[in-house]
Amino acid sequence: MNARPGVLLIDAGGTIASVPDDRGVLVGRVGSAGLAAALPPLPHALTERQAYAGLSEDMGFGDALRVIDLAAAVEGDPALAGTVVAHGTDTMEDVAFLTDLFHGGAKPVVFTGAQRAPGAPGADGMANLRDALAVATEPAARGIGSVIVFGGRILPAAYALKLDSSAPEAFGPPGAEIGRVDDQGMRLRSLPLRRPAFARVEPDATVEIVALALGSTGRQVDLLVEAGTRGIVVQGFGRGNVPAAVLPALERARAAGVLLGIGTHCIAGGTAPSYASGAALADLGAIPAGPLSVRKLRLLLAVALGDGRIATEAERLARAWLAA
Structure with missing residues (x-):
């Protein structure tokens, strides 16, 4: 037995x-x-x-x-x-x-x-x-x-x-x-924080990651919007900062109804609107990754947009999950 x-x-x-x-x-x-x-x-x-x-x-x-x-x-x-x-x-x-x-x-x-x-x-x-x-x-x-x-x-x-x-x-x-x-x-030693589970959906496979580096422009963002991408997660610098040259493209993406997220290349410290570009992204409505990696924020947005949800509802769901 x-x-x-x-x-x-x-x-x-x-x-x-x-x-x-x-x-x-x-x-x-x-x-x-x-x-x-x-x-x-x-x-x-x-x-x-x-x-x-x-x-x-x-x-x-x-x-x-x-x-x-x-x-x-x-x-x-x-x-x-x-x-x-x-x-x-x-x-x-x-x-x-x-x-x-x-x-x-x-x-x-x-x-x-x-x-x-x-x-x-x-x-x-x-x-x-x-x-x-x-x-x-x-x-x-x-x-x-x-x-x-x-x-x-x-x-x-x-x-x-x-x-x-x-x-x-x-x-x-x-x-x-x-x-x-x-x-x-x-x-x-401890049990992890458990946030409320999402109902089972088909994640939106069009959510993409844009990784920034020295001298990056908004070209990748514009190309993804033209291709029909419904969500974009930006891997920014530091606390979630981006070059000024990228901001206009993100504004265009937001105006086109694309759900935006912002994360960092750093493995610790998280994101916060502590600098001018980060504050501009917050004003634009970009969802901060907080302690999540960029890859995981992408998955959160893909699930929030799942089964064809509109961006406004997806943003509400993603922010509620992060705040729980």
């Missing part, structure tokens, strides 16, 4: 499920990775389902929604304690956060993966998977929402970032960590 309720293990591709091609280059696996069979005996049952086969840089909203829908079904199943998603690291923070936007339940949704492929020296996938299962089955983790467990760290989906492209401790920042997990189990 199993000592604990079971876990849904979702195979969503990535390095943990990858294989080398004829040149030794990692590619996505065709078919299931059979992750459950590779684990040692566990005190709980595993139900394995495949949501995606491939590397995570190729995922789209449809792929992410398959993961989200499988995890959502666990909430009503008394035989399952939670969900573990084995996922590629390149877009793990995106899909984990998108899951969190829709997940209002108490059962954990735990994302993990690998930096080193199966069979490679120091392969980390099975250790991360074991840690994720420990969190998903721990009663104290009820209410934790969607989290990333990687390299022993437990990080809320809203604030987790991939900070290293190759090292096993890929995700941070350390200040966002809410607990640790190792061979002795989970040590949770």
